[in-house]
Each structure stands twice: as C-alpha cells, then as structure tokens.
Amino acid sequence: MNHSYDSKLLFAAFLGALLLVPCALAAMDSDYCLMCHGDADMVNAELLIVPTTFDTTAHAVLGCVVCHDTIGDDHPSGVSELSRATCLDCHDTLGQEYLMTDHANYAICGDCHNPHEARAMKAMAGYDMNDKCIRCHDSQTMVDVHKVWLPQADLHIAKLPCITCHTGSEGYEIVLNIVVRQDDRFFSRFELPEYQILKEISGDAGILSLIDTNGDNFIALTELRRFNRNPAYRNLRLEGTLVPSDVSHDLKTLDNRYDCTFCHISGPKSLQTSFLAIPNRDGGYQRVTVEQGAVLDALYGTPDFYMVGTTRSASMNILGLLIISAGLVMPIGHGLLRFLTRKNRQH
DSSP states (O other), X not given: OHHHHHHHXXXXXXHHHHHHHHHHHHHHHHXXXXXXXXXXXXXXXXXXXXXXXXXXXXXXXXXXXXXXXXXXXTTTTSOSSOOOOOGGGTOHHHHHHHHTSGGGXXXXXXXXXXXXXXXXXXXXXXXXXXXXXXXXXXXXXXXXXXXXXXXXXXXXXXXXXXXXXXXXXXXXXXXXXXEEESSSSTTOOEEOOOHHHHHHHHGGGOGGGGTOTTOSSOXXXXXXXXXXXXXXXXXXXXXXXXXXXXXOOOOOOOGGGGSGGGTSSSOOGGGGOEEEEEEOTTSOEEEEEEOTTGGGOTTTTOTTOOOTTTOOOHHHHHHHHHHHHHHHHHHHHHHHHHHHTTGGGOO
C-alpha cells in the first residue's frame, strides 16, 4: 500500500518537473539575453530592453527564443538577421479583428504595442491605455471633434480610455486609482502618482494597506468609508475610469455609445463591478476586487467618481426632501395664517 502511494507520488513529482522545465528554460534564456539587452552600455537604444518591464509582460513567460528561434550559441556573430515571430502566430483572433478595421491600413501591431513592454489590460491603469492612441490622435484635436455632439468632451476624453467607446466590447467595468494632491493648496490638482510616492505614504505595510485595512485582498464598503473619511488621507482620493470588460480589436463604435444612458443610468450591472488598481514597483498594476455598489454610494463609496444619473444616495434624497420641505414652510405657513386671520384685517 505504501509502495503504491510512493510510486504515485514520484510519478506526480516527475510530471510536475516536466511542466516546470519549459518555464525554467524560458526564464534562463531570457536572463541570459538580458545580460546584454538589458544593459545600455552593451547595446544601442533600439535593442535595449528594460528587464523590470519585460518581466511583467505575458511574453516573459515564453522566453526570448520562442519568438527569436534562430538565435544560437554563437549569437550575436552567428546570425546576420534576427528572426522574429509574427503577432498573428499567437494572437490570430485579435489580429483578424484588427485587419478588418481602417486602422490596419495605417499601423501594424508593433506601431502600437511594443512586444517587450506589452502588458495585459488588467495590469494597466485606465489612464495608461490612451498612451497608444495619442501617438497618432492629438488629444485637443479629439476634443474638438467630439464636442460637436458630446457635452463636456474634454472631461470625457480626459477620464475615459478611448477603447471604452471605440471597440466592440459590449460591457465595461470600473477601475479605481489612488490619486495624490500635487501640493497642500485645497484646490490643487490630483494626479496619478508614481509607485514610490504611494510607497512612502504607506510605509512598510504596503500601498494596498491604505484601504484594505484587514489584509484580505478585498475592498469592502466599510473600508472605503474609512479611507474617504480619514483626515490623514486628505491629500489622497480615488478616481475611477470605465474600461472594457473584454479585450477587443474590433475598433468600431457601437450605436449605444452615442446614447448617454449607456453609462448614465441608475445602477446597471456593470457599474456594480469595480476594482482597485494598485501600482507595482515594476510599473504595472494589480487589481483588487471592490465590494459591489461602491460607485452607487455617493457618501461613502467613491465620492470623487460621481456620474450624473447614476449615483444614488438615500441619505441625500432624504436631506434634499427636508430642505425643500423647510423652504415651503414659510410661504405656505404665512399664506395659511393670513387666510385664517382675514376677518381680523377687514377693518
């Protein structure tokens, strides 16, 4: 009995080792390549790869030689021209979508996506997604084009990734980012900070601990409330962006994106789904799930992510009703009093 169990255990360990070998080899060949290509003194700028950035990409798991398969032991002298895989070798579905768009007539994959820097959408802040678009589409020009029909076009373009409207993705979700006030003035701007700035604020506990106080990798509404009301964090805020739920390279604009109710309606399912994006040392982000309903709670959820027609607060509704009622008491009471005492004033 024990012998059979030991045999199964050894077999399982053997299979695990076989699965780990390709990953280990990929890591070794990448480290070997980056000894030169990660050093600005060894290669020119065109061939330079930032190791900390490359390590966060999906391509890093594959390793360099998966795409550059002609590299031999005598590299760089042995190969006159470097082989490279095409993006469609792996990304065929997205590639076929893209080839059907007008963009394909002007740009290839590498014009927008550096394969040594490309991160998954979930490893990016919403604000970073527009970096690729503005290489060709000037922000002010896009504001001028959109304001013909879009109210507050400058605000929409500043706060939304282009792909929220300009892809075939049917749904979206909310990604929250911690932003920092630029100076101590009350009306100064809040901007997306570098990792090191938030690390200095959070200390050894880590950036996530600023909001996730119990360390369970889940942001509850009560934790958001404490963060938003904490006087020690008066120079910190949460800002949100709407990003597509699914990656799509079908760059058409769906008809419902011209309809304000696509975003500005009360409590759609997509607005119940939100994540907090925490910056990593390497420049990427990790997403942490936030309890449903965060952006629908105007007082305690995300007060700096208010969307007209979307955010509802029962407390604010009651307070508003009381204010209106109090405003009506004086004229109604005064009129009623004059009516009841009209006989006394006949003389």
